[in-house]
Amino acid sequence: MRHIISILMENESGALSRVAGLFSARGYNIESLTVAPTEDPSLSRMTLVTRGNEEIIEQITKQLNKLVEIVKLLDLSEGAHIEREMMLVKIKAEKGNREEMKRLVDIFRGRIIDVTDTSYIVEMTGDGDKLDAFIKAVHEDLVVEVVRTGPSGIARGAKGLSL
Amino acid sequence: MELSGSEIVVQCLKDEGVEYVFGYPGGAVLHIYDAIFKQDDVKHILVRHEQGATHAADGYARATGRPGVALVTSGPGATNAVTGIATAYMDSIPMVVLTGQVPSPFIGSDAFQEVDTVGITRPCVKHNFLVKDVRDLAETFKKAFYIATSGRPGPVVIDIPKDITDPGVKIPYEYPKKVSMRSYNPVTKGHSGQIKKAVGMILAAKRPVVYSGGGVVLGNASESLTELVRQLGLPITSTLMGLGAYPSSDKQFLGMLGMHGTYEANMAMHGTDVLIAIGARFDDRITGHVERFCPDATIIHIDIDPSSISKNVRVDVPIVGAVDQVLQNMLKVLKESNSKQDKNALEEWWQQIEQWRNKQCLRYDKKSKLIKPQYALEVLHKVTNGDAYVCSDVGQHQMFAAQFYGFDKPRRWINSGGLGTMGFGLPAAMGVKMAHPDAEVVVVTSEASIQMCIQELATCTQHSLPLKIMMLNNGYMGMVRQWQEFFYESRYSHSTVESTPDFVKLAESYGHVGMRIENKDDLESAMREAFAMKDRLVFMDVVIDPDENVYPMIEAGKAHNEMYLSPESELV
Numbered sequence: 196m197r198h199i200i201s202i203l204m205e206n207e208s209g210a211l212s213r214v215a216g217l218f219s220a221r222g223y224n225i226e227s228l229t230v231a232p233t234e235d236p237s238l239s240r241m242t243l244v245t246r247g248n249e250e251i252i253e254q255i256t257k258q259l260n261k262l263v264e265i266v267k268l269l270d271l272s273e274g275a276h277i278e279r280e281m282m283l284v285k286i287k288a289e290k291g292n293r294e295e296m297k298r299l300v301d302i303f304r305g306r307i308i309d310v311t312d313t314s315y316i317v318e319m320t321g322d323g324d325k326l327d328a329f330i331k332a333v334h335e336d337l338v339v340e341v342v343r344t345g346p347s348g349i350a351r352g353a354k355g356l357s358l
Numbered sequence: 359m360e361l362s363g364s365e366i367v368v369q370c371l372k373d374e375g376v377e378y379v380f381g382y383p384g385g386a387v388l389h390i391y392d393a394i395f396k397q398d399d400v401k402h403i404l405v406r407h408e409q410g411a412t413h414a415a416d417g418y419a420r421a422t423g424r425p426g427v428a429l430v431t432s433g434p435g436a437t438n439a440v441t442g443i444a445t446a447y448m449d450s451i452p453m454v455v456l457t458g459q460v461p462s463p464f465i466g467s468d469a470f471q472e473v474d475t476v477g478i479t480r481p482c483v484k485h486n487f488l489v490k491d492v493r494d495l496a497e498t499f500k501k502a503f504y505i506a507t508s509g510r511p512g513p514v515v516i517d518i519p520k521d522i523t524d525p526g527v528k529i530p531y532e533y534p535k536k537v538s539m540r541s542y543n544p545v546t547k548g549h550s551g552q553i554k555k556a557v558g559m560i561l562a563a564k565r566p567v568v569y570s571g572g573g574v575v576l577g578n579a580s581e582s583l584t585e586l587v588r589q590l591g592l593p594i595t596s597t598l599m600g601l602g603a604y605p606s607s608d609k610q611f612l613g614m615l616g617m618h619g620t621y622e623a624n625m626a627m628h629g630t631d632v633l634i635a636i637g638a639r640f641d642d643r644i645t646g647h648v649e650r651f652c653p654d655a656t657i658i659h660i661d662i663d664p665s666s667i668s669k670n671v672r673v674d675v676p677i678v679g680a681v682d683q684v685l686q687n688m689l690k691v692l693k694e695s696n697s698k699q700d701k702n703a704l705e706e707w708w709q710q711i712e713q714w715r716n717k718q719c720l721r722y723d724k725k726s727k728l729i730k731p732q733y734a735l736e737v738l739h740k741v742t743n744g745d746a747y748v749c750s751d752v753g754q755h756q757m758f759a760a761q762f763y764g765f766d767k768p769r770r771w772i773n774s775g776g777l778g779t780m781g782f783g784l785p786a787a788m789g790v791k792m793a794h795p796d797a798e799v800v801v802v803t804s805e806a807s808i809q810m811c812i813q814e815l816a817t818c819t820q821h822s823l824p825l826k827i828m829m830l831n832n833g834y835m836g837m838v839r840q841w842q843e844f845f846y847e848s849r850y851s852h853s854t855v856e857s858t859p860d861f862v863k864l865a866e867s868y869g870h871v872g873m874r875i876e877n878k879d880d881l882e883s884a885m886r887e888a889f890a891m892k893d894r895l896v897f898m899d900v901v902i903d904p905d906e907n908v909y910p911m912i913e914a915g916k917a918h919n920e921m922y923l924s925p926e927s928e929l930v
Binding site: 204205209216250258260261264265 | 476477480481484485488505539540541542663664665667668669672
């Protein structure tokens with residue numbers, strides 16, 4: 196099962212490597228991992244996507260909680276939540292397909308943020324499936340480069356993951 | 359009070375009440391050593407290898423419950439300490455290790471004696487710190503000692519770059535009185551509903567067994583454990599790490615369980631309907647085949663570390679909390695409870711256990727002309743009245759000591775259970791002896807293990823540590839040889855210990871007393887003679903039967919009811 200875990204941690208050097216080290220030392224998967232400071236600069240928020248059965252996920256959350264720098268964590272998959280991922284794609288946009296590409300970007304509600312005679316850079320946000328679908332929709336020969344952030348997640352409703 | 363970084367380091371140790379620091383100097387810690395030189399409160403014990411420093415600090419912690427402290431330099435000093443840090447980590451021993459680091463501006467430049475100590479030690483510490491500002495030093499120390507000793511204890515490393523300890527830079531010093539960390543709040547109080555539920559299950563049990571572990575020793579819960587077990591007449595077994603928490607000589611004690619556990623303990627585990635696991639972590643040497651572990655049992659697990667619960671074996675009633683507090687709460691609930699135990703069922707269960715016990719699984723050939731290791735341990739018990747601190751290395755002798763010494767008190771059995779570190783015994787015993795100078799401290803070791811940290815004999819000379827070393831010499835790495843005999847058709851690949859030194863002369867050259875004991879009839883008198891030399895370290899080279907194996911034995915991955923009891927026996 197895929198799980199998306201949201202982590203509030205001390206914004207200290209070394210905290211990220213503790214998390215990454217834990218996963219490699221105990222043989223857990225990390226599918227993606229994003230981290231950045233929050234509105235409180237002493238805290239970082241990490242979103243981590245992993246896979247495992249119930250027992251493994253239970254161990255992962257317990258082991259993460261044990262790390263001294265982790266303040267709080269929440270398995271977002273346990274409730275309603277929103278996931279978003281941002282992607283930058285460089286695609287070939289030459290005479291024959293410039294219009295077609297522009298339309299495709301519009302359909303997916305992306306934005307073209309850089310233009311040359313032969314290329315576009317497209318910025319697109321959504322859940323992972325949508326981004327996959329866009330890449331599929333563009334002919335593979337036309338994709339020059341894909342940069343994805345990995346998902347960030349937040350639980351629905353009024354309650355927040357805070358101190 | 360204005361102090362320099364190096365003075366702050368020493369002052370923090372004083373303020374934490376640290377008596378001894380086990381260490382070895384080097385470039386990056388010279389400022390600290392200069393500060394140590396200028397005072398007498400914190401005593402420094404100079405070891406001969408940094409691994410020895412960490413094991414000694416670890417031994418001190420195991421024997422006292424107070425955190426052990428080691429001090430080593432950067433680079434090789436730190437890497438040499440890693441084995442000791444990992445040893446303490448696996449057994450949850452509170453320890454603070456100070457490592458020197460190259461000056462801050464040089465970090466990352468591959469400077470002389472630079473390693474990424476925080477990176478290297480990260481997977482084997484409870485936490486570690488790199489101090490980046492001298493003004494953070496005192497708070498870092500406070501946090502380090504708090505983290506090391508609270509919750510599930512463990513080693514904490516403080517990496518201190520040399521410029522942080524610059525004697526020329528003085529800042530105001532005050533040791534923090536309290537520490538609070540929003541990200542670290544270990545639970546100590548067990549859930550009262552879970553405790554009630556557990557008590558109800560224990561009372562209703564027909565075939566209960568208590569499986570007690572190192573957490574009972576670490577959590578100073580021996581008394582409440584003993585009270586609970588005696589009050590309810592429960593059978594109790596213990597892990598290697600838990601020995602002594604419940605008196606071994608008591609009739610309710612079934613002996614150690616697991617790979618080299620007793621027949622009665624393992625069979626009771628296999629047959630129990632309610633397993634009460636207390637401060638134990640279901641290690642693979644205990645469980646054997648996980649799917650066939652305690653097949654009929656509902657499992658109660660008391661542990662301070664939530665991540666220990668349901669890690670290897672699914673638990674039915676988890677109770678997260680400090681073991682002593684939880685056990686006391688259980689005793690309280692018992693007092694107020696109206697439920698009665700099923701005494702008849704318990705009686706029957708005991709009869710079954712007695713039958714298993716009658717197999718006398720620990721019997722050995724007493725008529726042998728050779729010195730059997732089991733016999734040597736029995737004599738050691740007799741000569742020391744069963745009251746010594748026994749510090750063991752790793753291998754067959756460790757198992758024999760666990761099976762045959764019979765520990766009646768906690769913190770008397772000092773061994774590397776989790777990591778299984780050969781070379782642990784001698785340096786650990788130094789720490790124990792520093793903590794308890796008037797107690798008998800014995801190293802039980804072998805000619806293989808002892809050579810891994812033998813240089814510490816010099817430390818014992820320098821600091822007048824009259825240890826007694828009982829080296830069971832069988833000319834093999836015994837446990838390796840045993841596995842090769844069983845599982846590799848006796849192809850003894852590199853498990854013979856050849857070219858051993860003359861240990862008597864070796865001990866003497868370090869300024870100690872050496873004895874070689876080859877004759878069974880001489881063993882007891884020689885040992886008495888050794889222990890009578892109160893102020894001397896005596897190194898006893900005891901020549902034992904080279905072919906003796908440790909029984910009972912459950913092969914790795916087999917279940918508790920699949921034991922070999924002796925060379926002749928079939929699987930029982």
